[in-house]
Amino acid sequence: MAKGRFRTVTRLVHLWLGLLTGLVVFIVSITGTLYVFDEELFRLFHSELYHLKPTQPPLNLSQLRTIAQQAIPGKKITSVKISGDPTDPYLFMAQQVAPPEKAGLTYFTQLTYWDDVFIDPYRGTVLGVVDRKYEFFNLDRQLHQHLLLVKPMGSFIVGGSTLIFMVMLLTGFVLWIPRQWKNLKNRLTVKTSGHWKRLNYDLHNTLGFYILPVVLFIAITGLVWSFKWWEGGIYRLMGVKEKPAFGREFKTPSTQLPTAPAEDLAFTQIRHFVQDQYKIIGINYTDKADKPLNCYCILRNNSDGWRGFSYFFFDSLTGEFFDRIDHEKKPLAMKWRNSNLDLHTGRIYGWPTQILFVIISLISASLPVTGFLIWWGKRKKKSGSFKSRRLKSSGLSVPQPLRGV
Numbered sequence: 413m414a415k416g417r418f419r420t421v422t423r424l425v426h427l428w429l430g431l432l433t434g435l436v437v438f439i440v441s442i443t444g445t446l447y448v449f450d451e452e453l454f455r456l457f458h459s460e461l462y463h464l465k466p467t468q469p470p471l472n473l474s475q476l477r478t479i480a481q482q483a484i485p486g487k488k489i490t491s492v493k494i495s496g497d498p499t500d501p502y503l504f505m506a507q508q509v510a511p512p513e514k515a516g517l518t519y520f521t522q523l524t525y526w527d528d529v530f531i532d533p534y535r536g537t538v539l540g541v542v543d544r545k546y547e548f549f550n551l552d553r554q555l556h557q558h559l560l561l562v563k564p565m566g567s568f569i570v571g572g573s574t575l576i577f578m579v580m581l582l583t584g585f586v587l588w589i590p591r592q593w594k595n596l597k598n599r600l601t602v603k604t605s606g607h608w609k610r611l612n613y614d615l616h617n618t619l620g621f622y623i624l625p626v627v628l629f630i631a632i633t634g635l636v637w638s639f640k641w642w643e644g645g646i647y648r649l650m651g652v653k654e655k656p657a658f659g660r661e662f663k664t665p666s667t668q669l670p671t672a673p674a675e676d677l678a679f680t681q682i683r684h685f686v687q688d689q690y691k692i693i694g695i696n697y698t699d700k701a702d703k704p705l706n707c708y709c710i711l712r713n714n715s716d717g718w719r720g721f722s723y724f725f726f727d728s729l730t731g732e733f734f735d736r737i738d739h740e741k742k743p744l745a746m747k748w749r750n751s752n753l754d755l756h757t758g759r760i761y762g763w764p765t766q767i768l769f770v771i772i773s774l775i776s777a778s779l780p781v782t783g784f785l786i787w788w789g790k791r792k793k794k795s796g797s798f799k800s801r802r803l804k805s806s807g808l809s810v811p812q813p814l815r816g817v
Contacts, residue, residue, distance in 0.1 A: 419587065426583040427787060429576050434780030436559070436573035441777035443556035444630075445770050448757045450549045461530045461539050466498045470533035473502075473695075474673035480504035480529040483538045487525055490697055494679070496690045496712055501530040501539050519560045520545070557637060571638025574631050581624055581631075588621045609789055616782035619775050626772045633756040636749075643749075652745040660725040660735045662702055670730045677731025678705055682724050685736070689713050698728050705731070711739060719760065721750035 446453070455462055470476075473492065480502075481489050487506040494502055508524040509515075515522040526544040531537070544550045551560070558566025590599050599621070602614040635642045647655055671677070675695055682693055692710040705726040714720030723737040739747070754760035758769030 422583045422586050426580055426587060429580050429583075430780060430783050431787070433573040433576045433580075434784060436569065437577050438777050438780045439559065440556055440570060440573070441773050443552050444757075445773040445777070446549070446552045447556050448759070448766050448770050448773070450553065454549050458540070458542070461501055462499065464499045464501060464532055464534065467534050470502075471536050472673070473675045473679050476502055476531050476533055476536060477504060477675065479536055479538065480531055483529050483541055484527050487527055489529075492675075492695050492697075494693045494695075496688070496692065502533045504529040504531060505544075515562050517562050517565065519554045519558060519562065519566070522562045526550075567638045571635055571642075574635055574638065578628060578631050581620070581628060584617075584620050585624055588617055609786075612782050612785050612789075616779060616786060620779055623772050623775050626768070627776050630756060630769065630772065630776075633752050636752055636756075646748070647745050650743075650745040650748060652743065656743065656746050656749075658723065658737070658746070658749075659706055660704060660723075662704055662727075662734075668730050668732065672731065674705055674726060674728055674731035678707055678724070678726040678733075681726070681731075681733055682707055682709055685709075685724065686711060686722070701729055704728055704734070714739065716740070716747075717760075718747040719751040719754050721747075 473494075477489055477492065481504075484506055488508070489504050489506050491505045491507075492502060493505070506525065506527045506529070508526075510522055510524050523545055528542045528544050530539040530542070532539055554560055557570060559569060560566070561569070588599060590596050600618065602618050603610055636646065644655065647653075675697070678695060679693065683690070686709055689712045690709050691712050692708075694708045694710075696706045698705065705728040707724045707726065709722045709724065711720030711722065718739075720739045722739045724733065725735040726733050737746075739750075742750075748755075751760060758765035758767075
């Protein structure tokens with residue numbers, strides 16, 4: 413009796429939470445399937461920006477930044493990404509976010525501009541300027557993370573729906589457990605030869621069971637961007653009471669005169685530090701003399717299973733090096749945080765896990781649809797049964813279809 417009541421309550425919780433968040437779960441899951449391969453798809457559809465032929469040593473970074481800045485008058489270059497692949501362009505980015513009082517309610521009012529300038533570093537020519545604010549794959553990510561709403565509002569809705577979805581996954585597992593173990597085989601297979609309602613039920617019930625551990629993992633890693641308390645909880649599980657400092661502050665700014673542009677000196681030193689074994693070197697620019705030039709490097713040959721991510725800090729005026737955070741010396745919590753995006757998308761171990769995550773995301777997107785069809789079918793059945801009982805109680809016969817006509 414108690415077990416029956418528990419399953420009834422579990423079924424009601426599963427149903428109404430699903431109806432409440434189904435649309436958000438569907439949107440987040442569908443956009444997630446594209447986001448897994450966003451870099452590869454962007455390259456595919458913008459192939460004219462890639463596959464360069466190195467003909468001479470690249471120009472200095474400072475020269476290239478000047479060329480990129482001239483391509484977007486009225487906007488300001490804020491960072492640069494340099495690929496370790498010599499056939500890739502240098503990517504200069506200009507971003508500006510509106511202040512909170514002018515952010516409005518949507519992503520479009522919050523972000524003032526975001527332009528990516530692709531530069532051929534060997535010839536110093538502009539290959540193209542992409543307006544990332546309205547670019548398809550960026551919009552896919554913004555829809556995935558914030559539903560194209562202003563970040564605080566969108567993150568809360570997506571995060572709250574994800575938390576509810578995790579509850580639904582667990583209640584769904586409880587409902588999946590067969591009451592009699594002789595029925596286990598039926599729970600583990602999809603019957604394709606029966607009525608479409610039976611097929612729909614199996615697609616919801618059985619596939620939901622198979623994806624349970626992976627989709628929970630995706631949800632856990634995704635919630636890091638929605639809730640600071642969730643991120644902090646994972647840090648504490650890893651033995652860190654507070655979020656580690658990923659940046660450094662100036663203590664004694666240099667009084668020396670610069671011998672070359674700071675970004676050129678920083679780029680040269682980082683390449684020396686990592687012996688040119690890098691996938692990406694990134695530099696975040698600053699106009700403030702009391703702020704450092706914050707740089708990062710994604711390492712090419714990293715064997716510990718995490719995303720190899722090191723930080724380097726320079727005087728923003730002179731380019732003098734003053735501190736670094738090496739990947740191999742970082743605590744576990746920092747390695748996890750730098751790898752969380754790749755863990756969330758499956759990119760951490762390349763194509764096999766990315767393809768797996770795409771399949772999982774597609775099945776996840778199907779669950780609200782198949783679940784709704786199950787509920788709608790039962791609702792119509794109850795409605796028809798209720799009408800039939802009313803006719804019988806009134807002494808009228810239930811109309812039967814004519815045969816032989």
